[in-house]
Amino acid sequence: MSLETILFYFFASICAVTSVLVVVRREPVFSALFLVLNFASLAGIYVTLYAQFIAVVQVIVYAGAIMVLFLFVIMLLRPEKEKSIFSGNPTLQKLSIGVGVLVFFQLIYIIIAGTISSGKSVAAEQRIRTGEVEFIGRELITNYLLPFESIAFLLLAATIGALVISKKKFE
Amino acid sequence: MIETYIPLFLVFGFAIIFAAGTVMSSGLFGPQRPNEEKLSTYESGMKPVGTAFERVSIKYYLVAMLFIIFDLEVIFVYPWAVQFISLYTDPAIGTHAFYSMLLFLVVFEIGFLYVYKKGGFKWD
């Protein structure tokens, strides 16, 4: 067993356990904290897949910024009633289990069939290069210039929207 | 290769061991003479009443929301900054590398200025 495999199973098991804990905890704050751990282990998995930049982004944006907002929302709302959302609605429960099972089998199919990108697999050297921050920087300025500039406008619209919706005294 | 990350993982491992060790060692080695006052919840001298999970008004949630957006901006600037010299010296790209980021930042900074002017960073 190579180091990568060991690391993968290490992070994947943390990821699986914390995902379950996020769903079954009664107190939303605990769920949120397990989600932080889940995001961190996902970052580890990204590293084993040679997506180093994505791993860093995962830690900075998701485990950092977005989780802070999650906690803020939980503290603002205190969703006490939501604890009973499933017990009061068995149809919803069955539906969500059904969707989960569907996605699970679809992923199992991808793993077993294993022919997703047949003939499109790239050499290990290139795979490592693709995840590096230098490669991403170059792609952003050349091939992905239009998406890059469009994202500036997307974030601008989000900034205005955040202010319009949630500023207390807006004029 | 993944081996280059071994030092990083080692640091993580030591961090976890150190944190867990410090917390546990105080319970293990410290003197323990509990009484009723010591065991009660510490609430700055107030009597702890009711649930701890009250609704809290977080005044700066707007700042937190804006922080995420600006955080994302930095994510896009970072790979560009790392690669800038090699992009700039590449004859096929040249000053183009500078101006594309300038456009991105101008769009963004106008948004920043807008939030500032509208008082989005004020406490209200």
Added chain:
Amino acid sequence: MNLTSTDYLNILPLLLVGAGILISLTVEMYSKKSVGFLSWFSFLLHLLVAYYSLYTVNNVSSVFGGMMGTGGTVNIFYFIFNFGAAIVALLSMDYIKKAEIYFGEYYILLQSAVLGMMLMASATDLVMVFIGLELMSICFYVLAGFQRKNVRSNEASLKYFLLGSFTTGFIVYGMALIYGASGSLNIQSIFSMLSAESTPILFYVGTLLFIIGFCFKIAAFPFHMWVPDVYQGAPTSVTAMMSTIGKAAAFSALLLIMLPLIGSKNPQTFTPLFTVLSAASMIFGSIVALAQTDIKRMLAYSSIAHAGYMLIGLAAANDTGASGIVFYLAAYAFMNLGAFGIVSLIEGNGDTEGTIESYAGLSDRNPLLAGLLALFMFTLSGLPPFAGFFGKYYVFIASLEAGNVWIAVLGALSSAISAYFYLRIIVVMYFRKSDVASDNIITESHTSLLGIVISAILVIMMGLTPGSIVRLINSF
């Protein structure tokens, strides 16, 4: 990567709208009384871009290394979005005072939404589809909740946001599966790769998820739950925009996936799916609309039915169907903009509901508005000689060409049902005396009236010369 001057001319519509957003934002932050300026600025900007896109409709090219295309159908979509947005700007000028949302941000978000739609319509890469969709959707979420003190508006915004984000999840998952199956995000290379070898099943699953996601956005039947509440709760001018050019933008993305299929060896792959969706949407929308007492809810259900008619064109999967959809989208956009424009004038400010009963005796109180609303109701119901009739005509013809007779029959049947509730409004306006609604004061607004009249003229013109418009669309 270097753009030539021709490329810059071809992407000028995008550059103009982008620059417009930045200028508007700068004006908004330095001036306290910017709204009046921004409304006229948006109107003129979108009118200019609409004119320019139609003027350069023949400049078909691919720019940004295959990220987006210009010219042809793309420019026709640019025209629909920008002309629609110009009319929305006219309709909003007095309405946003009445609705107490007199803020410059309204117009900035309107421009941003149009930019998102334009990016989506011109995309030839799934990344661009996603970014355009998000830009449009974020602006709509905010615009729907713009009346911050109004509970219904808040509900509309939240509902639209939650379901919309969930839907975006579907779309992104679908894109991921398509990428996994084909190894590319560029639409052309996806389809060229797939025609070479046997298509993996994952591609179909991915495309299915993609289609389901966009069926939320176009408000087709099983994914319509958000439509009535959002259309009713959002400010009427925003509803006018979401239901017309927002729908057109979502359809442009669906066409993006379906157009390469038309030329492939198996064009009717998704025909059964679209047939079922379209039949369900038509019948459901028409029948539930019969029971509505609120005019905005009625128009919302009629919007579901219209999505069904347009889906007939996708089910046909031929060139007639594709051009029929584009024609239908343009016709639907202008007739619905006009109808919502009139609704925005008549509805009371505050909590007064826009019930159909409040239209009683409108022909006495304001004959001009009554006549225009009658025109829009006629064309929405698909009576000849207006644009709505030809829209339906072309998609029905396309489905007959594809040998799909019964869906065309079903469409005609559903049109007959829908005629009842459209014509009911005309009956209420002309043959019922106003008793309850005498206190309902109609807003005086010259700009709104101008917007409504422009829509009416376009609807009539499209009804008079449908052939030449369809030939223009078909020539690309």
